[in-house]
Amino acid sequence: MCGIVGGVAERNISNILIEGLKRLEYRGYDSAGLALINQGQVLRERRVGKVANLEQAVLASQVSGSLGIAHTRWATHGKPTEENAHPHISGNVAVVHNGIIENYQELKDDLEALGYVFTSQTDTEVVAHLINDALKTTPSLLEATRQVVPQLKGAYALGIVHTDHPDELITVREGSPLVIGVGIGENFISSDQLALLPITNRFIYLEEGDIARLTRNSIEVFIDGQLIDRPVKELDATVSNASKGEYKHYMLKEIYEQPEAIKQTISQALNGNALREDFLASAIQDFANIQQVQIIACGTSYHAGMIAKYWFEQLIDLPCQVEIASEFRYRSPVIVNNTLYVCISQSGETADTLAALRDTQKRAAAKSLNITTMTICNVATSSMVRETNHSLLTLAGPEIGVASTKAFTTQLAALMLLVLKIGQIKQTISDTQIAEIVAELWHTPKVILDTLQNDKEILRLSELFVEKQHCLFLGRGTHFPIALEGALKLKEISYIHAEGYAAGELKHGPLALVDNDMPVVILAPQDDMLDKLKSNMEEVQARGGELFVFADENSGIKAKDRQHVVYVPSVNAILAPIVYSVPVQLLSYHVAVLRGTDVDQPRNLAKSVTVE
Numbered sequence: 001m002c003g004i005v006g007g008v009a010e011r012n013i014s015n016i017l018i019e020g021l022k023r024l025e026y027r028g029y030d031s032a033g034l035a036l037i038n039q040g041q042v043l044r045e046r047r048v049g050k051v052a053n054l055e056q057a058v059l060a061s062q063v064s065g066s067l068g069i070a071h072t073r074w075a076t077h078g079k080p081t082e083e084n085a086h087p088h089i090s091g092n093v094a095v096v097h098n099g100i101i102e103n104y105q106e107l108k109d110d111l112e113a114l115g116y117v118f119t120s121q122t123d124t125e126v127v128a129h130l131i132n133d134a135l136k137t138t139p140s141l142l143e144a145t146r147q148v149v150p151q152l153k154g155a156y157a158l159g160i161v162h163t164d165h166p167d168e169l170i171t172v173r174e175g176s177p178l179v180i181g182v183g184i185g186e187n188f189i190s191s192d193q194l195a196l197l198p199i200t201n202r203f204i205y206l207e208e209g210d211i212a213r214l215t216r217n218s219i220e221v222f223i224d225g226q227l228i229d230r231p232v233k234e235l236d237a238t239v240s241n242a243s244k245g246e247y248k249h250y251m252l253k254e255i256y257e258q259p260e261a262i263k264q265t266i267s268q269a270l271n272g273n274a275l276r277e278d279f280l281a282s283a284i285q286d287f288a289n290i291q292q293v294q295i296i297a298c299g300t301s302y303h304a305g306m307i308a309k310y311w312f313e314q315l316i317d318l319p320c321q322v323e324i325a326s327e328f329r330y331r332s333p334v335i336v337n338n339t340l341y342v343c344i345s346q347s348g349e350t351a352d353t354l355a356a357l358r359d360t361q362k363r364a365a366a367k368s369l370n371i372t373t374m375t376i377c378n379v380a381t382s383s384m385v386r387e388t389n390h391s392l393l394t395l396a397g398p399e400i401g402v403a404s405t406k407a408f409t410t411q412l413a414a415l416m417l418l419v420l421k422i423g424q425i426k427q428t429i430s431d432t433q434i435a436e437i438v439a440e441l442w443h444t445p446k447v448i449l450d451t452l453q454n455d456k457e458i459l460r461l462s463e464l465f466v467e468k469q470h471c472l473f474l475g476r477g478t479h480f481p482i483a484l485e486g487a488l489k490l491k492e493i494s495y496i497h498a499e500g501y502a503a504g505e506l507k508h509g510p511l512a513l514v515d516n517d518m519p520v521v522i523l524a525p526q527d528d529m530l531d532k533l534k535s536n537m538e539e540v541q542a543r544g545g546e547l548f549v550f551a552d553e554n555s556g557i558k559a560k561d562r563q564h565v566v567y568v569p570s571v572n573a574i575l576a577p578i579v580y581s582v583p584v585q586l587l588s589y590h591v592a593v594l595r596g597t598d599v600d601q602p603r604n605l606a607k608s609v610t611v612e
């Protein structure tokens with residue numbers, strides 16, 4: 001999605017803005033631009049395509065300035081063209097914007113009636129004109145912004161500069177993330193702290209409705225016109241763990257980081273083979289009261305939730321529902337007393353999940369229902385973490401590749417910890433069972449490391465996918481969601497059409513698709529469903545389908561004509577989905593690389609989906 005970087009300093013910040021935008025590239029965008037205030041002028045450059053194009057333009061024009069705003073745009077209103085790229089200017093005001101102004105059309109009609117001429121098809125341009133118009137009644141840029149904000153409907157974050165205010169950057173957060181990077185004699189804003197990590201590790205996280213005024217030496221945050229104190233937080237993320245290192249792509253690096261990421265995630269909760277007493281201690285009373293779980297998530301995070309449903313019900317006898325947030329938020333679901341609502345999200349900012357959470361909280365409050373909310377998230381400072389009663393962090397480190405990998409497997413590890421904790425509190429699982437599962441959990445990083453040894457073999461098999469147009473992924477039980485996840489991975493980065501199915505559903509429709517040209521990926525761990533899965537494999541082979549099987553080394557499944565087998569080290573059946581995620585990630589990665597796609601930033605997609 002769109003990204004914002006801005007700053008006010010004593011030095012020229014054009015490079016800082018460009019570098020910041022580069023660090024936001026992973027979020028997905030189609031054009032980029034910046035505006036710098038210099039000697040009473042707005043100097044603007046905008047380009048379609050990569051930030052590198054903008055960088056070239058800035059180098060060529062030598063624009064510079066110590067106050068400025070920059071933006072990567074992911075088109076919503078109007079095509080990805082230079083005219084639609086941000087910043088948008090009206091008079092002496094320049095504006096960058098993330099999110100959507102829902103009532104832009106009526107605002108635009110009013111502004112046109114006043115004589116304002118629009119040069120883009122964006123919703124953003126209304127903001128620039130509105131502020132310009134408000135400045136007719138006040139000389140203060142902050143006051144003009146305050147007058148405009150109540151007129152805007154939707155979710156947005158703004159960065160605003162003006163030629164007459166060369167030491168002032170105004171920013172607004174209303175439904176779209178925004179942080180202030182606190183420097184020494186200089187201050188910055190961004191939609192993602194990652195953009196500012198090379199400059200500072202001190203951040204102020206704005207809350208919904210905040211309007212802030214930054215100068216070189218001061219930061220004032222206002223809510224409802226009142227000055228308030230927002231704490232400065234120090235972050236220990238380093239610049240290096242957000243870089244590719246020796247890997248060709250972030251995605252590959254992140255796949256290989258999984259053993260360590262899982263180890264980090266589980267270490268926070270475990271003491272030997274037992275759960276630590278202080279793990280989720282503040283939630284103990286709430287967990288004791290819950291009678292069911294409702295998981296809300298999108299995309300890959302939703303698949304993690306699907307697996308957790310099996311775990312909640314099979315291991316601790318607790319009913320669990322899982323739903324895609326974009327459906328949940330709009331279908332007026334019944335909010336049930338004593339339910340634990342769990343948001344799963346890598347970013348903690350996904351618009352649909354956040355809206356579903358807020359709506360649930362509002363409706364529960366309206367009926368005085370007793371619910372508990374919780375987030376499983378990779379970003380400690382995210383909106384979801386801040387807005388739920390409890391949170392459990394996945395300690396995966398920054399995930400830059402659009403395709404979620406280490407965030408997914410750490411979500412699974414975290415979900416297992418949550419299941420065990422709730423089961424322990426409700427006494428629906430014995431300490432011995434907990435100890436057995438925890439011992440296996442500790443072992444998982446090693447099994448993943450061993451699984452990664454298959455990388456070359458998977459690369460070899462991926463060559464057989466390059467020319468394919470379609471692909472099926474099949475699994476049963478907890479590997480049905482892995483089949484969905486495998487299909488999602490393949491389609492999003494290689495652009496091959498792929499579908500995941502519960503293998504038992506094959507003969508209810510998808511079998512009709514199977515022919516000589518259809519690769520079928522099978523997930524075959526050593527579990528209770530293995531024999532049934534083998535029958536499903538026969539069904540595919542009998543129709544000429546070519547099988548690519550990721551199978552337990554003791555499964556007895558052998559390679560034969562049109563049946564390729566990659567053996568996965570034996571792993572406890574309950575935790576097997578964590579391990580079987582890895583070969584499907586590698587397969588998708590290699591197919592995408594061979595097809596020459598933009599692996600880390602696949603077309604049309606964004607890392608953090610902060611608009612609907």
Ligand code: AGP
Pocket residue numbers: 298299300301302344345346347348349350353402403404405488489492607608609
């Ligand atoms: C999958 O690889 C995706 N990047 C996507 O499905 C993602 O999981 C989804 O957009 C949800 O994001 P979140 O975890 O940040 O909420």
